[in-house]
Amino acid sequence: MTRFTGILNSCGSMTFSTQIAPSVDIPEGSQAVIDEFVRRNSCGTFVLLEGGADIDPAIYGEKNTHSHVSVYSRARDTHERRVIDAALKNDVPIFGICRGHQLLAAHLGGKLYQDIGIETGVSHSATHYVKTFGIFHDFRPDARVNSYHHQAVKKLPTDALEVATYVRMGSSGERISVNEAIIYPGDKYPVPMFSTQWHPEFMGDEELVDWVVETLFGFDVLDRSDLNFTSDDSLYYVW
Numbered sequence: 001m002t003r004f005t006g007i008l009n010s011c012g013s014m015t016f017s018t019q020i021a022p023s024v025d026i027p028e029g030s031q032a033v034i035d036e037f038v039r040r041n042s043c044g045t046f047v048l049l050e051g052g053a054d055i056d057p058a059i060y061g062e063k064n065t066h067s068h069v070s071v072y073s074r075a076r077d078t079h080e081r082r083v084i085d086a087a088l089k090n091d092v093p094i095f096g097i098c099r100g101h102q103l104l105a106a107h108l109g110g111k112l113y114q115d116i117g118i119e120t121g122v123s124h125s126a127t128h129y130v131k132t133f134g135i136f137h138d139f140r141p142d143a144r145v146n147s148y149h150h151q152a153v154k155k156l157p158t159d160a161l162e163v164a165t166y167v168r169m170g171s172s173g174e175r176i177s178v179n180e181a182i183i184y185p186g187d188k189y190p191v192p193m194f195s196t197q198w199h200p201e202f203m204g205d206e207e208l209v210d211w212v213v214e215t216l217f218g219f220d221v222l223d224r225s226d227l228n229f230t231s232d233d234s235l236y237y238v239w
Helices: 016-018 031-040 071-091 099-107 114-121 133-137 206-216
Strands: 008-009 023-025 047-049 094-097 112-114 127-132 142-146 152-155 162-170 175-184 191-197
Touching: 031 071, 047 071, 047 099, 071 114, 094 099, 099 175, 099 191, 112 114, 114 175, 127 133, 127 175, 133 162, 133 175, 133 206, 142 206, 152 175, 162 191
Parallel strands: 008 023, 008 047, 047 094, 094 191
Antiparallel strands: 112 152, 127 142, 127 162, 162 175, 175 191
């Protein structure tokens, strides 16, 4: 197995990396610049797409009805979509969280609820249990997660696997299943990818990260016992 060495962070937020593993920021720039950075730093790493503002509904072919977007969030959309393409091109796995979960799905052909409550009548509490499936259920049969979002993946990309959902009754009495986690299998996509609607970093969930890194991405798990890192000096990357 390749040794897991750290995270390529798409947006410069350090919440995840300072709690879970060392990281380095992917610089903004053209597709060629990002491709080259990811290529040079591809060994033993995964790309992290973190949380943040809503993504532009134009990405998944819809008009903006309930999304909170700005010139800044659109610029981040552009940058992170380039990052996704660079990761796929250079065989670097991707881990998406909240906004990153939604952007990855939308970029690969999925669609979103622009507002879960308005469109379905389902209310998300601050914490709740999710139902898990498949290989993720084998790892975690019961999962209590947090909730910091008003949007969710409505339609999964082709060949993506739904591995966690939040099930509630909608405003019309129908059973609504809201997506909470997706696996993109390595035999269907250029690289294996995993994403969650919740924030595992806010829960200090190192166990989940280690499972993703070893079971899905195929790396040796990081030995944190020898680490005393900060987000800006733990690893040296060539650039």
